[in-house]
Amino acid sequence: xxxxxxxxxxxxxxxxxxxxxxxxxxxxxxxxxxxxxxxxxxxxxxxxxxxxxxxxxxxxxxxxxxxxxxxxxxxxxxxxxxxxxxxxxxxxxxxxxxxxxxxxxxxxxxxxxxxxxxxxxxxxxxxxxxxxxxxxxxxxxxxxxxxxxxxxxxxxxxxxxxxxxxxxxxxxxxxxxxxxxxxxxxxxxxxxxxxxxxxxxxxxxxxxxxxxxxxxxxxxxxxxxxxxxxxxxxxx
Amino acid sequence: xxxxxxxxxxxxxxxxxxxxxxxxxxxxxxxxxxxxxxxxxxxxxxxxxxxxxxxxxxxxxxxxxxxxxxxxxxx
Numbered sequence: 164x165x166x167x168x169x170x171x172x173x174x175x176x177x178x179x180x181x182x183x184x185x186x187x188x189x190x191x192x193x194x195x196x197x198x199x200x201x202x203x204x205x206x207x208x209x210x211x212x213x214x215x216x217x218x219x220x221x222x223x224x225x226x227x228x229x230x231x232x233x234x235x236x237x238x239x240x241x242x243x244x245x246x247x248x249x250x251x252x253x254x255x256x257x258x259x260x261x262x263x264x265x266x267x268x269x270x271x272x273x274x275x276x277x278x279x280x281x282x283x284x285x286x287x288x289x290x291x292x293x294x295x296x297x298x299x300x301x302x303x304x305x306x307x308x309x310x311x312x313x314x315x316x317x318x319x320x321x322x323x324x325x326x327x328x329x330x331x332x333x334x335x336x337x338x339x340x341x342x343x344x345x346x347x348x349x350x351x352x353x354x355x356x357x358x359x360x361x362x363x364x365x366x367x368x369x370x371x372x373x374x375x376x377x378x379x380x381x382x383x384x385x386x387x388x389x390x391x392x393x394x395x396x397x398x399x
Numbered sequence: 400x401x402x403x404x405x406x407x408x409x410x411x412x413x414x415x416x417x418x419x420x421x422x423x424x425x426x427x428x429x430x431x432x433x434x435x436x437x438x439x440x441x442x443x444x445x446x447x448x449x450x451x452x453x454x455x456x457x458x459x460x461x462x463x464x465x466x467x468x469x470x471x472x473x474x
Contacts, residue, residue, distance in 0.1 A: 171461070200418070201404060211407035215417040222421070261428050269417040276413050375425055382432045389439040395461075396446045 170247060170388050177388075181381045188374040195371045198364035206361075213361070215273040221369040223266035223291065225376055227329055229259030230294060233301065234326035237319035249315045250391075252322065253305055254383035258376040260298040267291055278342055286335035287343035290328055297325030 199217035206213035233252045240248035270288065271281045282288070301321045308314035336345045355362060407414045447455065 196418075200414075205408065210410060212410040212413055214407070214410075214414045218417055218421040257428065257432070261424050265421050265424055268420050272413050272417045272420070276410055379428060379432050382436050386432070386436045386439050389436075389443050392461075393439065393443050393446060396443070396450065 170250070170391070174385070174388055177381050178385055181378055181385075184374055184378045184381060188371060188378055191367060191374055192371040195364060195367040198367055203364045204358075204360055209277060212273060212276045215269055216361075217364055217368045219266055219269040219273060220365060221372040222262045222269065224369060225372050226259050226262035226266055226294065226298075227332060229255050229262065229376065230298065230322070231326060231329055233259070233322040234329075237322040240315060241319060246311075246315070249318070250387050251380075251384065252318070254380050254387055255376075256298065256301055256305075257383060258379040260295070260302060262372065262376065263291065263295045263298055267295060274342075283342050285342045286339040287332065287341050290332040290335050293328050294325065294332060297321060297328065301325070 195217070199214055203214070203217075205211045232255055236248045236252040236255075239245065240252070267288070270291075274283065275281050301318055304317045304321060305314060308317055333346075335341060336343050357365065405411055405415075
């Protein structure tokens, strides 16, 4: 079923793709930054501080998406006994963690002029911090455990346990009274509280961030494959 | 115009620091990942170079090994 996705078969693509993805990322990011910092209007309530949303929101979305993917890949590696799933998950985790940190830091920077504080133990912010801890544990586990079978089990367990927190993050603003504003965009509905003049830059920045995570994933995946091949040369 | 973009109605320090932190994180992650990749590629080339003729011939039968050797600086 997964024979076409075997590392040996896809390496020719994954080794050449980063330079094209990097070029595309730079183009999309340049357009996104121009839109976000210059062309998009200021908010009638938040004034220019609203521009922080163009880095904060895509970073939060992508970190949540990547963690959900880690959990799915972990379940997949258990069911199909396919080690390539674990390799893909391991390669995705660093960019997910960095996006999580970006979401927390930019949220904190946005919080100071908006709420008057850098940090609040609010449900959304606290649950995002917990996600960062799960990312941290996941990445640490890959460094700590030497045994391949054991590390796959431990990291999968962390990803599966941590994914419980993802719906908590999503619905925290609805379940509890929080400082954090409720969601303005619903992907299941065409109704959105954001004007197109702000929605377009947000979309472009999200595309740029997604391209960056793809770039890092490809480079990391190639690194992991070469590590495996290095061990293979030792065995010759 | 330039002053307006820099000051951002008094929110410039917050907006620019948020964007600067994001871009600095991207740059750091990119170069750390690139460094790890080129380190593994160099290690592979070094190990491959130290193989004897028979072993190198066996290793060359795997397409992926040839791909790694031809992409030692792919980005």
